[in-house]
Structure formats: structure tokens, C-alpha cells
Amino acid sequence: MVTYSTWFMAMTWLFAPFLFNPAGFAWHKIVDDWSDWNRWMMNQGGIGVQPEKSWESWWNAENAHLRYSVLSSRIIEVLLCLRFFVYQYGLVYHLKISHDNKNFLVYLLSWVVIISIVGLVKLVNCASRQLSSKHQLIFRFIKLLTFLAVVTSFILLSCLCKLSIMDLIVCCLAFIPTGWGLLLIVQVLRPKIEYYAIWEPIQVIAHAYDYGMGTLLFFPIAVLAWMPIISAIQTRVLFNRAFSRQLQIQPFIIGKTKRR
Incomplete structure (x- = not known):
């Protein structure tokens, strides 16, 4: 039982940043993150190169x-x-x-x-x-x-x-x-x-x-982001109160504002 609980805790630590991020399952965001991460992995280190690079x-x-x-x-x-x-x-x-x-x-x-x-x-x-x-x-x-x-x-x-x-x-x-x-x-x-x-x-x-x-x-994460229904479900769960008040939150998520 301790083993299962330990694995569950490890999984929550790994995937929680994606689950509670409104753009965590946005496909274009995943592609950008993958490209940035690959660039970070492949860059040569050395004197003067910061850890974030x-x-x-x-x-x-x-x-x-x-x-x-x-x-x-x-x-x-x-x-x-x-x-x-x-x-x-x-x-x-x-x-x-x-x-x-x-x-x-x-x-x-x-x-x-x-x-x-x-x-x-x-x-x-x-x-x-x-x-x-x-x-x-x-x-x-x-x-x-x-x-x-x-x-x-x-x-x-x-x-x-x-x-x-x-x-x-x-x-x-x-x-x-x-x-x-x-x-x-x-x-x-x-x-x-x-x-x-x-x-x-x-x-x-x-x-x-x-x-x-x-x-x-x-x-x-990429497999789930590839299915649009997952992103819609996540948005609904995270912003349930906003939906109940009939607020339009999608423009805020994608970083756009509606013109009146």
C-alpha cells in the first residue's frame, strides 16, 4: 500500500502543473514547451552559461x-x-x-x-x-x-x-x-x-x-492535448463557478479580448 501511495504522490507532483494550468492541455502550448525543452536539453553548458539556458x-x-x-x-x-x-x-x-x-x-x-x-x-x-x-x-x-x-x-x-x-x-x-x-x-x-x-x-x-x-x-500530456475534449473538460472544471455565472472565460485563456 505504501508503494502505491508513493507512486500516486509522485504522479501528482509531476502532472499537477499541467492539470491546474488553464493552458496545460493547449496543443500549441505543448508544442512550444517541447521545443523549448529540447533546446534546453541540447544546449552546451560551460562557463557563463546559466542553468536555465x-x-x-x-x-x-x-x-x-x-x-x-x-x-x-x-x-x-x-x-x-x-x-x-x-x-x-x-x-x-x-x-x-x-x-x-x-x-x-x-x-x-x-x-x-x-x-x-x-x-x-x-x-x-x-x-x-x-x-x-x-x-x-x-x-x-x-x-x-x-x-x-x-x-x-x-x-x-x-x-x-x-x-x-x-x-x-x-x-x-x-x-x-x-x-x-x-x-x-x-x-x-x-x-x-x-x-x-x-x-x-x-x-x-x-x-x-x-x-x-x-x-x-x-x-x-501531448496525447491528452491532442484531444480537444480534454481541454474543454479541464476548462469547465477549473472555471465551474465562472460558467455558472455565464461568464465568457475563453478570451481570457487564449489571451484575447473582445471588441465591442
Whole structure:
């Protein structure tokens, strides 16, 4: 019951700004917000770039306090992040591919998969920085090889180890919290590792997490905004008293005034 109430509270926090905004389900407003948000996500950060102008600057500002934390605070932060690994430990043993094997080796193999994913991200990121501008054909060929390697791995695992679609879903449910926990731990260790090659794929993964979260937030809102009846119902609910007094509120919502 606590889990359901927690999820309900999280959903209300995420979607309340849209539900109680008179223009929250206006299609043109959603399109404008999506464009602005994409621009914010893709803008490069750096010195002098404000957090409201770039995701990278915002991300650095949000975690800047960890640079000045004392050792005890960092240790506590790392210990709190370990809770995300519990999901992975519990779910990997429910995979059909494990054949009900409770050996600790199964858990270690799941970490091999995570390390492989980070390696692929590092490979694509390096290729993007070094080849995307001058050697587009080579860069696309590398992406094609990476895609074919991943697909081939899935096919081999499906044929040889009986990997199922449900296993892939369970893997996502297991690895997503683990990746988030790793990102939090890496932020604590950032002063020690940010000048090494491992830092760039970590930042790419953090960007992917936030981009995916934003997409999941925009998608249901866009679907509801696409249906005009939803906007009409929302307007009726929010301004029920105004409707009961026969007031014309639509001009105020769309920002226009009637000429007499």
C-alpha cells in the first residue's frame, strides 16, 4: 500500500502543473514547451552559461554541493545510493535466462552487462566527437556495427539461453535503478574522476536519463492535448463557478479580448 501511495504522490507532483494550468492541455502550448525543452536539453553548458539556458549547466549546479561536502557526508551519500542496487539483486534471479540459478555468479554477470553498456556508450561518444563532423560515413558505419552487434547478441541469447521479451523488461526494471544509483555515486566521486575518460559516457548516460524522464512526462500530456475534449473538460472544471455565472472565460485563456 505504501508503494502505491508513493507512486500516486509522485504522479501528482509531476502532472499537477499541467492539470491546474488553464493552458496545460493547449496543443500549441505543448508544442512550444517541447521545443523549448529540447533546446534546453541540447544546449552546451560551460562557463557563463546559466542553468536555465542549458541542461549541462543545470546538472552541474544541482550537484555542485557535493564538491564541498565533508568525507562523512560523502560516505553517507554513497551508502544511501546502495539501496538502488537491491532492485537489481532481487530481479536478476527472476529472469528465465537464469534457469532458477541462485548462484552469486548470476548477479556478477548482470554487472558485466552494465559495464558493457557503459563501454558501448563510451565507444559511440568517442566516435561522435572525433568522426561525426569530418567523417560522417565512418561514424554511421560504426553506429551500424554497434547496432548489429547488439541485435546479434539478443538473437544469440534468445536462441541459446532462451532469453524472452519478459526477461528484457525485467532487465530494464533492474538496470534503470542501478544506473541511477551509479550516477549518484559517481557525482560524489566526481572530483577524483572527472578528468578521466570514464566521465564523458557518465555524463551522456545522465543526459539520457533526464531526457527519457522528460519524454515520459510529455507523452501523456501531448496525447491528452491532442484531444480537444480534454481541454474543454479541464476548462469547465477549473472555471465551474465562472460558467455558472455565464461568464465568457475563453478570451481570457487564449489571451484575447473582445471588441465591442
